[in-house]
Amino acid sequence: EAGVAQSPRYKIIEKRQSVAFWCNPISGHATLYWYQQILGQGPKLLIQFQNNGVVDDSQLPKDRFSAERLKGVDSTLKIQPAKLEDSAVYLCASSSQRSGRNEQFFGPGTRLTVL
Amino acid sequence: AQSVTQLGSHVSVSEGALVLLRCNYSSSVPPYLFWYVQYPNQGLQLLLKYTSAATLVKGINGFEAEFKKSETSFHLTKPSAHMSDAAEYFCAVSDLGTGFQKLVFGTGTRLLVSP
Numbered sequence: 496e497a498g499v500a501q502s503p504r505y506k507i508i509e510k511r512q513s514v515a516f517w518c519n520p521i522s523g524h525a526t527l528y529w530y531q532q533i534l535g536q537g538p539k540l541l542i543q544f545q546n547n548g549v550v551d552d553s554q555l556p557k558d559r560f561s562a563e564r565l566k567g568v569d570s571t572l573k574i575q576p577a578k579l580e581d582s583a584v585y586l587c588a589s590s591s592q593r594s595g596r597n598e599q600f601f602g603p604g605t606r607l608t609v610l
Numbered sequence: 611a612q613s614v615t616q617l618g619s620h621v622s623v624s625e626g627a628l629v630l631l632r633c634n635y636s637s638s639v640p641p642y643l644f645w646y647v648q649y650p651n652q653g654l655q656l657l658l659k660y661t662s663a664a665t666l667v668k669g670i671n672g673f674e675a676e677f678k679k680s681e682t683s684f685h686l687t688k689p690s691a692h693m694s695d696a697a698e699y700f701c702a703v704s705d706l707g708t709g710f711q712k713l714v715f716g717t718g719t720r721l722l723v724s725p
Contacts, residue, residue: 537715601653
């Protein structure tokens, strides 16, 4: 079974530029998550999708961050414009059900550096 | 809201020594608890999870954790450290506040293993 795929793996941009990250979850997984992991911290949930609907985006900075999951499969996270403090690893994860018992499977992440 | 606290940002052990990584949780309902491991430049991998069955949970790579309600703890242990165990370890609690699972992570503990 293929794992969660993310691209690109690394991205370097200057502040005020735009950037987009892509995630393809494990086939059949209805729930998709985007996390932000700042150096030295644990991952923080940015947004959660159930199929193609948003169920939690309470910690997403909506003035600059946006995400979509068209057709309930792959997803894109965008930052526009980027700030220095957006430098982090962006992790995508998926799970098969919304139950709290279920494991989330993580992709390798995209490391973003904002100069 | 649920939360977890990991004591010690770094833990150093010698190869063959006992590994003990501490995690305390705060939850108003019976929690689901997880330990994840993150190797450099990789995503998170599930080590083990507690979902209200047995209080002693065995995971992969020889790790185990014991759920202690009286101490609100879920410490991770391994009897004998191996060089390959060097990584970042995250404790997480499942928050079902919105009706959908989201993981709340601790700040992580970096395990260093010396020969």
